[in-house]
Amino acid sequence: MPSIAVNTPSPHKRRLRSNSALIDNPAVNNTPSKSSSPVKSKSARRRVNDSPSTNRANVNNNNNNNNNNNNNKLPVKKLLDSLLDKPIWNPTESGQISAVKEALHASTAQSMVVCREEEQKRIVEFCRQCLVEEMAGSLYICGCPGTGKSLSMENVKGCLDVWAKETGGQLPDVLTINCTSLSSTSEIFNKILEKSQPNKKVNGRSAPLKQLQHLYSQKQQSPDAKMMLVIADELDYLITKDRVVLHDLFMLTTLPFSKVILIGIANAIDLADRFLPKLQSLNCKPTVVSFRSYSLDQIIMILKQRLMALPFVVFQPQALELCARKVAAASGDMRKALGICRGAIEILETELREDTCTSTLTSMVRVDHMAIALSKAYKSPIVDTIQSLPQHQQIVLCSAVKHFRKGKKDTTIGELNKFYIDVCKSTLIPPVGITELSCMCRVLGDQGILKLGQSRDDKLRRVTLQIDEADIIFALQGIRFFRNCLQ
Amino acid sequence: MVERSVDEALLLLRKRLCDLHFIFSVFSDSPDSNYSKLKFIVSSSVTEACNNSLLLLGPRGCGKIAVLDLVLEDLLKEYPDMISVIKLNGLLHCDDNCALKEIARQLCIEHELMFSKVASYDDNSQFMIAMLRECGLAHKTVVFVLDEFDLFAQGKQRLLYSLLDAMQSVSSQAVVIGVSCRLDADQLLEKRVRSRFSHRKLLFLPPQKDDLQRLLKHILLLPTDSNLSRDYVTDFNSRISNIIADKRFIEITDKLTDSDCTVSNFMRFLFSAVSCIDSKSGYMTLENFKSALSTIQRQPKLDCLKDCSILELYIMVCMKRLEVKEQESYNFNSVMKEYKTIHDSFKTSDYYSHNVCLRAFEHLLDRQLVEFADRGHNQCIEYRSVKLLISHSELHQGLKSNRSCPVSYLKTCMI
Numbered sequence: 001m002p003s004i005a006v007n008t009p010s011p012h013k014r015r016l017r018s019n020s021a022l023i024d025n026p027a028v029n030n031t032p033s034k035s036s037s038p039v040k041s042k043s044a045r046r047r048v049n050d051s052p053s054t055n056r057a058n059v060n061n062n063n064n065n066n067n068n069n070n071n072n073k074l075p076v077k078k079l080l081d082s083l084l085d086k087p088i089w090n091p092t093e094s095g096q097i098s099a100v101k102e103a104l105h106a107s108t109a110q111s112m113v114v115c116r117e118e119e120q121k122r123i124v125e126f127c128r129q130c131l132v133e134e135m136a137g138s139l140y141i142c143g144c145p146g147t148g149k150s151l152s153m154e155n156v157k158g159c160l161d162v163w164a165k166e167t168g169g170q171l172p173d174v175l176t177i178n179c180t181s182l183s184s185t186s187e188i189f190n191k192i193l194e195k196s197q198p199n200k201k202v203n204g205r206s207a208p209l210k211q212l213q214h215l216y217s218q219k220q221q222s223p224d225a226k227m228m229l230v231i232a233d234e235l236d237y238l239i240t241k242d243r244v245v246l247h248d249l250f251m252l253t254t255l256p257f258s259k260v261i262l263i264g265i266a267n268a269i270d271l272a273d274r275f276l277p278k279l280q281s282l283n284c285k286p287t288v289v290s291f292r293s294y295s296l297d298q299i300i301m302i303l304k305q306r307l308m309a310l311p312f313v314v315f316q317p318q319a320l321e322l323c324a325r326k327v328a329a330a331s332g333d334m335r336k337a338l339g340i341c342r343g344a345i346e347i348l349e350t351e352l353r354e355d356t357c358t359s360t361l362t363s364m365v366r367v368d369h370m371a372i373a374l375s376k377a378y379k380s381p382i383v384d385t386i387q388s389l390p391q392h393q394q395i396v397l398c399s400a401v402k403h404f405r406k407g408k409k410d411t412t413i414g415e416l417n418k419f420y421i422d423v424c425k426s427t428l429i430p431p432v433g434i435t436e437l438s439c440m441c442r443v444l445g446d447q448g449i450l451k452l453g454q455s456r457d458d459k460l461r462r463v464t465l466q467i468d469e470a471d472i473i474f475a476l477q478g479i480r481f482f483r484n485c486l487q
Numbered sequence: 488m489v490e491r492s493v494d495e496a497l498l499l500l501r502k503r504l505c506d507l508h509f510i511f512s513v514f515s516d517s518p519d520s521n522y523s524k525l526k527f528i529v530s531s532s533v534t535e536a537c538n539n540s541l542l543l544l545g546p547r548g549c550g551k552i553a554v555l556d557l558v559l560e561d562l563l564k565e566y567p568d569m570i571s572v573i574k575l576n577g578l579l580h581c582d583d584n585c586a587l588k589e590i591a592r593q594l595c596i597e598h599e600l601m602f603s604k605v606a607s608y609d610d611n612s613q614f615m616i617a618m619l620r621e622c623g624l625a626h627k628t629v630v631f632v633l634d635e636f637d638l639f640a641q642g643k644q645r646l647l648y649s650l651l652d653a654m655q656s657v658s659s660q661a662v663v664i665g666v667s668c669r670l671d672a673d674q675l676l677e678k679r680v681r682s683r684f685s686h687r688k689l690l691f692l693p694p695q696k697d698d699l700q701r702l703l704k705h706i707l708l709l710p711t712d713s714n715l716s717r718d719y720v721t722d723f724n725s726r727i728s729n730i731i732a733d734k735r736f737i738e739i740t741d742k743l744t745d746s747d748c749t750v751s752n753f754m755r756f757l758f759s760a761v762s763c764i765d766s767k768s769g770y771m772t773l774e775n776f777k778s779a780l781s782t783i784q785r786q787p788k789l790d791c792l793k794d795c796s797i798l799e800l801y802i803m804v805c806m807k808r809l810e811v812k813e814q815e816s817y818n819f820n821s822v823m824k825e826y827k828t829i830h831d832s833f834k835t836s837d838y839y840s841h842n843v844c845l846r847a848f849e850h851l852l853d854r855q856l857v858e859f860a861d862r863g864h865n866q867c868i869e870y871r872s873v874k875l876l877i878s879h880s881e882l883h884q885g886l887k888s889n890r891s892c893p894v895s896y897l898k899t900c901m902i
Binding site: 094097098101102105106107108109144145146178180181183234237267333335336339340343346350353354376377378380381382384385388389390391392393432433434435436440443446447448449466467 | 518527528531534535536537538544545546547607608609612637643645648649652654655656657668669670671672678679681682683685686687688690692693695744745746747748784786787788878881
């Protein structure tokens with residue numbers, strides 16, 4: 001759990017160009033003391049051959065070495081160094097590689113969450129209001145996967161901690177549930193009940209929901225009953241056919257003496273509208289905070305912030321921009337961007353392993369590495385697989401494409417056999433029998449290229465194409481026979 | 488002396504053909520191969536203590552599990568106490584409950600704990616998360632191998648989500664390797680699960696022609712330093728090299744790989760070829776490979792036709808003629824009429840009576856060479872419409888291969 005880093009900036013900390021964008025923008029900084037030093041950003045977990053002193057020694061040595069060697073470097077390198085403000089990394093040193101990969105891992109905790117300040121402010125405000133007025137409330141957080149929802153919630157919890165300590169206010173009980181781990185949907189009420197009454201024995205007589213409703217409909221006996229903050233992650237797992245559980249959960253917050261602040265997290269934007277219409281009539285619809293997908297600038301900023309913690313430069317700025325552009329255009333998913341950057345580093349590693357005589361000048365991750373990593377991430381293996389299929393299976397696909405062009409998009413294996421025999425005859429290849437053909441269709445169906453239906457008789461099974469016709473034509477265009485056939 | 492060598496050589500070859508590690512080690516030496524890539528990814532996750540996930544995709548029989556086993560074996564030797572492997576199969580553990588139970592059981596076996604059969608889903612899932620955390624603290628990587636990955640992606644995908652979510656936290660150290668034959672396996676994932684799953688995919692493709700040559704030499708050439716007699720080995724190897732270079736052999740292998748080019752099919756072919764070695768001569772010949780091909784690419788209907796009697800063949804020829812004349816549906820009586828016209832026009836010697844022909848017709852029905860085209864059972868056999876179950880070319884081929892079939896039948900067939 002990341003705690004807020006209270007750090008005085010070290011006197012040697014140089015003002016980096018990439019840093020200036022952050023510091024100059026006033027909306028970004030939550031508190032001035034949150035900038036992280038290189039050592040602090042490492043995870044608390046120790047690594048295998050590591051001891052707390054060696055890595056720090058490494059980093060210090062690196063800095064010292066670079067300061068000492070400044071005069072011995074090539075003029076080009078000096079220029080680059082001065083442009084970039086930090087030395088270029090040395091990928092042959094394994095400590096550096098693992099440091100970079102760790103910084104780019106999605107699970108590495110961040111002490112400062114950039115680009116989500118607006119949303120976090122709203123959530124913290126909402127919680128503070130509820131706590132101050134001792135009123136229950138509900139909030140719904142929505143957004144596509146990889147937009148920082150769970151990450152922001154961790155930060156919000158930390159902020160509330162700080163606020164409670166500063167103002168002497170009451171810290172709420174926090175219950176975080178991931179709804180996928182519940183074995184049945186109504187178990188969430190069990191968990192809320194257990195948390196709200198940890199000392200009391202579990203009363204098996206009435207259902208937990210009823211108990212909770214009973215509890216919150218009466219004035220509390222003890223005046224210092226704490227508020228409870230319930231964070232329900234992946235809320236759509238609670239959606240049942242009759243939508244009762246979700247309703248009851250949100251209705252808990254509308255009871256007169258309720259102590260629950262409910263924050264639900266899910267992907268669908270209109271969950272509240274579609275599944276909780278009754279709440280609107282009661283005028284207690286949850287507030288919606290939507291986390292939009294990251295844009296190009298935001299992705300670049302986040303990547304730079306993660307890499308800023310390292311004492312060396314790893315990526316060329318154009319490479320980062322290419323990655324951010326592609327990911328922002330595709331999904332805006334931050335995990336994907338981080339994964340692609342890690343993939344680019346691995347490509348650089350393999351390249352360096354294969355030819356050992358490169359200077360450190362070329363050891364930054366360049367645009368071509370990033371381009372290869374991007375194509376691996378977004379390319380589907382279908383074209384390669386079609387090109388390596390055996391000849392008869394390719395003829396089957398070709399005859400299917402030709403036939404489906406005419407109109408009907410599905411046919412039976414018996415019909416497909418006829419077209420297959422026609423295509424074979426046109427090129428004098430002897431066709432295989434119907435049993436071999438249905439075997440081949442089954443193999444293609446296994447791979448997800450064709451879709452086969454069920455039938456008693458093998459010949460009557462329905463066949464449709466599951467991949468795009470254009471993929472097949474593109475894959476087979478290198479072979480003249482198929483090119484002519486598919487014109 | 489020679490016979491003992493032959494037996495030993497046969498044993499050695501058969502053992503090689505059943506040993507997947509031996510077969511796939513041929514493809515593992517180049518740095519570009521899937522073996523090296525997979526080894527690099529898993530070993531870097533182990534040494535750098537980070538989480539990773541990847542997919543192995545490719546048609547069945549291309550060696551995905553074999554290469555994965557090779558990699559894991561090597562890594563277990565290199566890092567003896569730092570890896571534990573959990574294997575799940577989508578066909579066996581299709582349910583989330585079942586799969587979690589199996590994970591808990593395997594974790595218990597690995598770490599020598601007592602496994603409780605009555606643990607609930609909740610208990611098992613808490614146990615798994617706790618064990619992942621413990622292993623993370625102890626710097627032990629847990630490798631999850633999910634075979635038939637696309638079957639885990641059906642339903643609500645809770646197991647996949649909980650596994651991948653556990654990997655998003657810093658405290659666990661795990662690698663999830665999914666193996667599937669569906670190329671679009673990652674499209675089947677829900678968007679939450681797909682976002683947590685890294686995009687790494689390794690594609691396993693069937694080997695190309697020159698790779699197959701290398702594989703052949705690797706498997707069939709006997710080692711010179713074994714305890715077989717030196718002369719026998721050199722003779723054997725030179726004969727094998729001659730066969731491999733022969734054009735007819737290349738035709739045979741082309742015919743085999745044109746319909747199915749996976750490694751497992753090729754191994755089956757080689758196994759039956761090796762089993763056909765004549766123990767008197769002790770060497771492989773081209774005939775071995777030809778007979779192996781015919782056992783693999785069998786035509787059951789043709790085998791059936793070889794054993795048919797002449798009258799049965801005659802009936803099938805009549806049915807074919809009726810079909811060629813574009814008669815939509817015909818029954819036994821129309822076949823008999825056709826039989827009579829052939830008999831009249833070609834003046835063949837044998838003309839059998841109605842009952843004998845009916846008996847032959849019933850035999851054909853039993854052998855499934857013809858069948859009734861309608862579903863009703865009310866009429867008797869002679870009036871129900873029938874159809875041929877074999878194609879005309881198959882019939883033609885069957886007539887040629889039938890030993891007792893006179894030449895005139897072929898003439899009548901060829902309208």
